[in-house]
Amino acid sequence: MQAYLDLEQRFARLHALGDASGILGWDAQTLMPDGAAAGRADQLAVLKGLAHDILTAPETADLLAAAEDAGTGLDPWRRANLREMRRAYLHAVSVPRDVVEANSRAVSRSEMTWRQARQDSDFASLAPALAEVLRLQREIGRAKGERLGLTPYDALLDGYDPGLRQGRIDPLFAQLRDFLPGLVAEARARQAAEPAPIPLDGPFPVERQRQVGLALMGAVGFDFTRGRLDVSLHPFCGGATDDVRITTRYDEADVTRALLGVLHETGHALYEQGRPAAWRGQPVGEARGMSLHESQSLIVEMQACRSRAFAGYLAPLLRDAFGREGPAWSAENLYRLHVRVEPGFIRVDADEMTYPAHILLRYGLETAMIAGDLTVADLPGAFNDGMRDLLGLQVPNDKLGCLQDIHWPGGSWGYFPTYTLGAMAAAQLFQAAQAAQDDLVPALGRGDFTPLRTWLRARVHERGSLLDTDGILEEATGAPLGTAAFRRHLEQRYLGTA
Amino acid sequence: MQAYLDLEQRFARLHALGDASGILGWDAQTLMPDGAAAGRADQLAVLKGLAHDILTAPETADLLAAAEDAGTGLDPWRRANLREMRRAYLHAVSVPRDVVEANSRAVSRSEMTWRQARQDSDFASLAPALAEVLRLQREIGRAKGERLGLTPYDALLDGYDPGLRQGRIDPLFAQLRDFLPGLVAEARARQAAEPAPIPLDGPFPVERQRQVGLALMGAVGFDFTRGRLDVSLHPFCGGATDDVRITTRYDEADVTRALLGVLHETGHALYEQGRPAAWRGQPVGEARGMSLHESQSLIVEMQACRSRAFAGYLAPLLRDAFGREGPAWSAENLYRLHVRVEPGFIRVDADEMTYPAHILLRYGLETAMIAGDLTVADLPGAFNDGMRDLLGLQVPNDKLGCLQDIHWPGGSWGYFPTYTLGAMAAAQLFQAAQAAQDDLVPALGRGDFTPLRTWLRARVHERGSLLDTDGILEEATGAPLGTAAFRRHLEQRYLGTA
Numbered sequence: 001m002q003a004y005l006d007l008e009q010r011f012a013r014l015h016a017l018g019d020a021s022g023i024l025g026w027d028a029q030t031l032m033p034d035g036a037a038a039g040r041a042d043q044l045a046v047l048k049g050l051a052h053d054i055l056t057a058p059e060t061a062d063l064l065a066a067a068e069d070a071g072t073g074l075d076p077w078r079r080a081n082l083r084e085m086r087r088a089y090l091h092a093v094s095v096p097r098d099v100v101e102a103n104s105r106a107v108s109r110s111e112m113t114w115r116q117a118r119q120d121s122d123f124a125s126l127a128p129a130l131a132e133v134l135r136l137q138r139e140i141g142r143a144k145g146e147r148l149g150l151t152p153y154d155a156l157l158d159g160y161d162p163g164l165r166q167g168r169i170d171p172l173f174a175q176l177r178d179f180l181p182g183l184v185a186e187a188r189a190r191q192a193a194e195p196a197p198i199p200l201d202g203p204f205p206v207e208r209q210r211q212v213g214l215a216l217m218g219a220v221g222f223d224f225t226r227g228r229l230d231v232s233l234h235p236f237c238g239g240a241t242d243d244v245r246i247t248t249r250y251d252e253a254d255v256t257r258a259l260l261g262v263l264h265e266t267g268h269a270l271y272e273q274g275r276p277a278a279w280r281g282q283p284v285g286e287a288r289g290m291s292l293h294e295s296q297s298l299i300v301e302m303q304a305c306r307s308r309a310f311a312g313y314l315a316p317l318l319r320d321a322f323g324r325e326g327p328a329w330s331a332e333n334l335y336r337l338h339v340r341v342e343p344g345f346i347r348v349d350a351d352e353m354t355y356p357a358h359i360l361l362r363y364g365l366e367t368a369m370i371a372g373d374l375t376v377a378d379l380p381g382a383f384n385d386g387m388r389d390l391l392g393l394q395v396p397n398d399k400l401g402c403l404q405d406i407h408w409p410g411g412s413w414g415y416f417p418t419y420t421l422g423a424m425a426a427a428q429l430f431q432a433a434q435a436a437q438d439d440l441v442p443a444l445g446r447g448d449f450t451p452l453r454t455w456l457r458a459r460v461h462e463r464g465s466l467l468d469t470d471g472i473l474e475e476a477t478g479a480p481l482g483t484a485a486f487r488r489h490l491e492q493r494y495l496g497t498a
Numbered sequence: 499m500q501a502y503l504d505l506e507q508r509f510a511r512l513h514a515l516g517d518a519s520g521i522l523g524w525d526a527q528t529l530m531p532d533g534a535a536a537g538r539a540d541q542l543a544v545l546k547g548l549a550h551d552i553l554t555a556p557e558t559a560d561l562l563a564a565a566e567d568a569g570t571g572l573d574p575w576r577r578a579n580l581r582e583m584r585r586a587y588l589h590a591v592s593v594p595r596d597v598v599e600a601n602s603r604a605v606s607r608s609e610m611t612w613r614q615a616r617q618d619s620d621f622a623s624l625a626p627a628l629a630e631v632l633r634l635q636r637e638i639g640r641a642k643g644e645r646l647g648l649t650p651y652d653a654l655l656d657g658y659d660p661g662l663r664q665g666r667i668d669p670l671f672a673q674l675r676d677f678l679p680g681l682v683a684e685a686r687a688r689q690a691a692e693p694a695p696i697p698l699d700g701p702f703p704v705e706r707q708r709q710v711g712l713a714l715m716g717a718v719g720f721d722f723t724r725g726r727l728d729v730s731l732h733p734f735c736g737g738a739t740d741d742v743r744i745t746t747r748y749d750e751a752d753v754t755r756a757l758l759g760v761l762h763e764t765g766h767a768l769y770e771q772g773r774p775a776a777w778r779g780q781p782v783g784e785a786r787g788m789s790l791h792e793s794q795s796l797i798v799e800m801q802a803c804r805s806r807a808f809a810g811y812l813a814p815l816l817r818d819a820f821g822r823e824g825p826a827w828s829a830e831n832l833y834r835l836h837v838r839v840e841p842g843f844i845r846v847d848a849d850e851m852t853y854p855a856h857i858l859l860r861y862g863l864e865t866a867m868i869a870g871d872l873t874v875a876d877l878p879g880a881f882n883d884g885m886r887d888l889l890g891l892q893v894p895n896d897k898l899g900c901l902q903d904i905h906w907p908g909g910s911w912g913y914f915p916t917y918t919l920g921a922m923a924a925a926q927l928f929q930a931a932q933a934a935q936d937d938l939v940p941a942l943g944r945g946d947f948t949p950l951r952t953w954l955r956a957r958v959h960e961r962g963s964l965l966d967t968d969g970i971l972e973e974a975t976g977a978p979l980g981t982a983a984f985r986r987h988l989e990q991r992y993l994g995t996a
Contacts, residue, residue, distance in 0.1 A: 016544040023522055035724035036741035046514040050548055226533035243534030
């Protein structure tokens, strides 16, 4: 037991270092003056290096072995905590320090090059830096895979969603590929047969948008004693335990983007704020992984807040806030704006029906690149072929194509699939929550998220990392992750089938 | 040479940890939600503990010994850097790690308690936390003193102003105690014989005050690419290298407090932003100590910005900013408001003539508490007795008495005397700068700080920690720190003697 308790102390320190980095990273994207960038990079690198040293120290290995030997007496939470400690240790210790450092440098270089390359739509200028990142990601995948007994891509996946494997994703994505094109076509045909929704005319003053955002966060259940809302170029949910900081960006011409963005990040924040208090600072107290995390943002944004019921609550609130009236501001028009389906080039602007196509494309490309079956030089052509096949769009330039996302130049390989797995999980969880509570959807119409939040808190947030993603979903919904609920959701919302 | 170079690397890492703590500490006082306090205290304690480990590691001692043995070939900056490394090592190694972490936690807790206790004027609610901080400060003073060959209080002083000793302060403060009461009485008698200055009528909108503050920061020479202005309850200058963050608080009824507060903190910030770039991240590149630091804030606020010349620049700027006119807004009236002498309860609101009395009081009390001659329980009574003796004021409640300052609950014991030593140094430096440059004061009348800033940059800011405080003052002014220039300044400004 002493070895286990020593490990808890050690991981609490690691957690505090991670939280410190979380706040410093948040600050870098929200408030930091430009001249501080080099110093901040140093601070974050030093913190990362120290955390790596603590995690991979021989004493950590000794304590893990001792605790595992004595582990039969531990309760399920402590056993799971020990399992997560071992996992974190294996991930960290399997990659040689020089590879970690080379990767960190390559990613910094490649991200910097990418910003300019995207602006200039100039893939050739990014290619060498991206090839170097790919080379190192393959090496990291191989090194982790050897230690974990996984393929390189599975080892990368495991870093974002513990237990997730390509063999689990492939059949799910095959089902999506099978039924989505038909659904999209049908939804668009129905849409075309109706008059288009009326756009909302700006301007929408930023401070007013912020006030509405804060009010909506409060309605969803954001705890402002343990978090904040701020502004950044790229919206995110970050910060630290009990200090969850979400960001948005405002556009005076478009009120929908900032508000639905705030609601999306509020979903992430609810998860973070609802993690099990008794396991604060321990690995088992962390959110389970990126698929479930995305499910929590999408259950708030897509399932709850783009519903017809919620539009009934939102419409008068917006009319009051911005002093508007008329048919554009009816609940029905707002709803129709929020569920508009329209294939487009940019992933982050995609509606929920066409979004999975963007992910299927990227998943196919990144698995091929990690496997060595696709080179960086061939990426733009393959990307554009995929956009034509999957969405029927002819990509006019790489800025609207394979240069749009930061993930690959940023070294986040194995991350993309979690977006769509999260969308599926969101539908599955929402339908289970709805089945358990008749009042859930009507409550949304009153801006009351209590039924939804209470259900999610007990079944997802407070489960921390006790089980794997499928385990949490089985407990909560009676089944592991599948596509059925997602399909049902899309059919109900877009084809009006009950 | 290799040992010295290894030390530079080691201290660069320590510096990055310190900068990380600087930003996290700034955030705690400006933006952090209340519920994050416990977690933030953990983060800061862990960072402090890790820095302590690196600094006190046996390898540090070995490298120091090796570098000192080989040190004859080092140039003066490197020699001074090595001296400062040794000093930092001795301060750190003398305090056991558990005491360091306990102190960090006790201070975080006590600071949080203090915020509420001050608001409620409830000393009893702070007393236990404050007693714990005092206990740890006495322990730290004793431990450092043993290693450094100093009394506990001198050991604490040395942490804020290297080389400063009670034996150096006592005669200087005795001189102040000797001549100040007479000067104050004379100044107040002269003041009473004239019509009172006309108060500035509010309200002064906060956003407008902020804009004026930013404009004045720019005029003084603040570099906004490497710093920020924000709001906190207790104004301060903090942050990190190349990320200097000053704060103020706004009162719609009073424009003077925020603006002169901003100018004060801008003086601190100029010092931080002007430190020698070649020694960034090294101990010798740090500001020399808190006495010199305070001299830089006071040379801007008191010497420059409360001068008659600067009032001539400020008056039209304020008239424009707030859309006012009339006799209250004349330069002469503004000047007379800025140099009004009036004993009061609150240290940070005190004029420069009565301010030293607040410091003499606190210096006497904290030396007694560290020596074990005064308990926390007896502090309010002793504080109030002192206020009566030194300023002739009857303190009506602890909010206006011993609860007003964050220093004691914040663990900054040995800090208070540097305020008045800084005021003396500011007068001494300003008179030397003025003697060297005829245009210095006339330039202030045009809002041009270039002559003052250029002189200070070369003679104070860019000297870093090459010499001790007296050494820097001797180089810059021809004499070590004394009371003569301060007395001359007060006589000239308040008694009109040339």
